[in-house]
Amino acid sequence: MNLLLLEDGDFVAADRVVLSGRRLKHLHEVHRAEAGDSLRVGRLNGPMGRGQLLTLSTDEAELQVELDQPPPAKLPLTLLLALPRPKMLRRVLQTVSAMGVPRLILLNSYRVEKSFWQTPFLEPAAIREQLVLGLEQARDTVLPEVLIEKRFKPFVEDRLPQLSAGSLGLVGHPGPYPACPRAVDGPVTLAIGPEGGWIAYEVEKLQAAGLAPVQLGERILRVETAVSALLARLF
Amino acid sequence: MNLLLLEDGDFVAADRVVLSGRRLKHLHEVHRAEAGDSLRVGRLNGPMGRGQLLTLSTDEAELQVELDQPPPAKLPLTLLLALPRPKMLRRVLQTVSAMGVPRLILLNSYRVEKSFWQTPFLEPAAIREQLVLGLEQARDTVLPEVLIEKRFKPFVEDRLPQLSAGSLGLVGHPGPYPACPRAVDGPVTLAIGPEGGWIAYEVEKLQAAGLAPVQLGERILRVETAVSALLARLF
Numbered sequence: 333m334n335l336l337l338l339e340d341g342d343f344v345a346a347d348r349v350v351l352s353g354r355r356l357k358h359l360h361e362v363h364r365a366e367a368g369d370s371l372r373v374g375r376l377n378g379p380m381g382r383g384q385l386l387t388l389s390t391d392e393a394e395l396q397v398e399l400d401q402p403p404p405a406k407l408p409l410t411l412l413l414a415l416p417r418p419k420m421l422r423r424v425l426q427t428v429s430a431m432g433v434p435r436l437i438l439l440n441s442y443r444v445e446k447s448f449w450q451t452p453f454l455e456p457a458a459i460r461e462q463l464v465l466g467l468e469q470a471r472d473t474v475l476p477e478v479l480i481e482k483r484f485k486p487f488v489e490d491r492l493p494q495l496s497a498g499s500l501g502l503v504g505h506p507g508p509y510p511a512c513p514r515a516v517d518g519p520v521t522l523a524i525g526p527e528g529g530w531i532a533y534e535v536e537k538l539q540a541a542g543l544a545p546v547q548l549g550e551r552i553l554r555v556e557t558a559v560s561a562l563l564a565r566l567f
Numbered sequence: 568m569n570l571l572l573l574e575d576g577d578f579v580a581a582d583r584v585v586l587s588g589r590r591l592k593h594l595h596e597v598h599r600a601e602a603g604d605s606l607r608v609g610r611l612n613g614p615m616g617r618g619q620l621l622t623l624s625t626d627e628a629e630l631q632v633e634l635d636q637p638p639p640a641k642l643p644l645t646l647l648l649a650l651p652r653p654k655m656l657r658r659v660l661q662t663v664s665a666m667g668v669p670r671l672i673l674l675n676s677y678r679v680e681k682s683f684w685q686t687p688f689l690e691p692a693a694i695r696e697q698l699v700l701g702l703e704q705a706r707d708t709v710l711p712e713v714l715i716e717k718r719f720k721p722f723v724e725d726r727l728p729q730l731s732a733g734s735l736g737l738v739g740h741p742g743p744y745p746a747c748p749r750a751v752d753g754p755v756t757l758a759i760g761p762e763g764g765w766i767a768y769e770v771e772k773l774q775a776a777g778l779a780p781v782q783l784g785e786r787i788l789r790v791e792t793a794v795s796a797l798l799a800r801l802f
Contacts, residue, residue, distance in 0.1 A: 334787045404784075404785050404786055426789075427789075427792055430786060430787075430788060430789070430792065431786065431788070431792070431796075432786060469787060469788070469789060470786035470787055470788065471785070471786065471787055472786065514749055514750060515749060548799070549639075550639050550706070551639060551665060551666065551667060551705035551706065551707065552569045552665075552704060552705055552706055553665060553666070553704070553705065553795075554661075554662075554665070554704060556791075557662055557665065557666070557795045560788075560792045560795040560796045560799070561666075561795045561796065561798070561799035562799070563796070564783075564795070564796035564797070564799040564800045565799045565800060
């Protein structure tokens with residue numbers, strides 16, 4: 333936790349918060365914080381700054397905060413991701429949030445096992461929990477938007493063309509395609525496939541929606557590694 | 568497992584292997600393989616090719632193999648990594664192996680907790696297990712070399728200058744430094760710090776050994792994410 337993320341409900345005055353639960357535990361066990369300490373804080377979906385620890389007990393912590401800095405800029409990106417397996421999903425949500433992706437669309441694909449859609453990790457509270465961990469890691473305050481699209485064809489045919497209009501559209505896919513471009517200017521719509529990759533039909537459909545296949549070399553990377561590698565290369 | 572990795576002990580003839588244990592289980596449960604199937608195979612530290620499944624039982628599998636392709640090229644990189652916490656270490660070893668790093672040096676740092684050096688995940692067999700998983704993921708056969716340096720100062724003062732000679736030396740470190748370069752030519756020596764970062768003294772010592780600090784933006788990334796992001800940007 334490189335940033336103590338404050339929620340609206342924590343505020344007892346405009347410049348004062350009271351914390352308990354997970355963040356209090358973290359202050360005690362990881363930060364080994366004491367009254368008087370100054371910590372980096374940020375208000376969820378708001379500004380960041382410093383907080384001074386006024387009191388700290390086993391029940392709660394009270395901080396006086398000064399929030400005067402903007403959060404870091406987001407990437408100009410819409411990321412489409414074939415739904416990863418549940419354990420990977422949790423880590424990918426953290427990575428996406430930490431790297432500054434403002435909009436993530438979790439999409440079905442032929443190679444997404446049907447059982448993956450049943451995971452409790454897809455519940456809104458579970459998604460939010462991982463996104464918050466990513467923000468705390470990276471020192472950001474603004475939650476990414478996460479959309480869930482369980483039907484590939486209607487989404488890609490009917491909605492993706494408008495959604496990607498005016499952006500550089502790319503599909504990460506191994507094969508005889510151009511290398512993923514570097515340091516692009518302007519907005520990007522990037523689709524990353526499941527373990528085992530998109531099937532040919534899906535690549536065709538994504539191409540028809542305006543996304544061009546690009547590759548990242550002959551090594552097959554796990555989804556989480558591919559996400560961070562592609563984003564680091566593009567921006 | 569995108570490649571079935573064969574060890575010397577598996578070979579019962581020049582073109583024939585017998586498998587049991589973890590890989591047999593994977594053939595049954597994940598590949599749902601049957602006699603006659605053709606699979607991607609590679610010989611550890613050797614060539615890659617195809618294997619045809621001759622027989623498959625609950626006890627063993629026998630394959631006829633043809634190994635006629637070279638493994639993918641490695642990155643021209645020596646990666647120095649402050650020892651991550653045990654759970655992260657396992658994943659980082661997989662990532663490093665999958666991305667084609669030929670040499671990894673696990674190094675002490677002020678912010679590496681002493682207890683991290685006690686983990687059984689640092690035993691040679693445990694390191695090898697994770698490296699093999701990375702090779703199987705990426706379709707490579709050549710194990711990276713992993714060196715362990717428990718003393719920062721003597722390593723950085725006495726050995727690092729020769730080790731990094733003739734390469735572009737870089738230290739990933741947040742701060743007012745140039746951005747990490749992109750698409751470099753030639754060999755690189757890259758040092759990535761622990762959670763919480765290198766301390767100033769360590770950055771000075773790494774600079775004195777010829778490594779220049781570079782940054783990757785204001786977001787603080789987990790070690791695993793930083794590794795894949797920095798490598799994707801550099802190469």
